[in-house]
Amino acid sequence: MAARIAKSLKLHFGSKPKTPSPPSTPPPPTTANGSGAHFLAMQKPINSAKEDEFRQVFSYFDNDKDGRISADELRSYFTSIGESMTHDEAQKIVLEFDKNGDGLLEYEEFVVLMEKDDNVLKKAFEVFEVEKGSGFITAEGLRQVLRRLGNSKSYQECEDMIRVFDLDGNGVLDFHEFNKMMTN
Numbered sequence: 001m002a003a004r005i006a007k008s009l010k011l012h013f014g015s016k017p018k019t020p021s022p023p024s025t026p027p028p029p030t031t032a033n034g035s036g037a038h039f040l041a042m043q044k045p046i047n048s049a050k051e052d053e054f055r056q057v058f059s060y061f062d063n064d065k066d067g068r069i070s071a072d073e074l075r076s077y078f079t080s081i082g083e084s085m086t087h088d089e090a091q092k093i094v095l096e097f098d099k100n101g102d103g104l105l106e107y108e109e110f111v112v113l114m115e116k117d118d119n120v121l122k123k124a125f126e127v128f129e130v131e132k133g134s135g136f137i138t139a140e141g142l143r144q145v146l147r148r149l150g151n152s153k154s155y156q157e158c159e160d161m162i163r164v165f166d167l168d169g170n171g172v173l174d175f176h177e178f179n180k181m182m183t184n
Contacts, residue, residue, distance in 0.1 A: 068104035136172035
């Protein structure tokens, strides 16, 4: 479930390739009570392009702009893209990544969620694999999902986005190519 969130958001906001930037230092803690160590200090630093992307995504999620994401805000996102999520499912995700125990996701906790890798990519791939079981993301499938996310693109624009990462030139993205796209 957490995988579904992380990659759905990465795909929504990260549909064009990113140019690697030098590593940045993690942001200072923003816990509600200001106490506790910055748990991201042990995480690998994220580059500034990824940092910008994560902040943009976090801001999109944070409907009330209080600097924290609630289970209701999580559910609201999935409803907006046509996927269902129960309150209990959303609450489980929040609690899994809520390190300071306030029942909400602060930015640093959200970054940990977004950095989930392997299983997350598989789940995200499945969301964009409109023709289920095909093993490919097509331009039309990409267009449909982006439209549901409120980011309408033309068929040609979707073909162009795929072409950037289509390593074998067959006009579609397989999981390997999708993985390359998501790690750029």
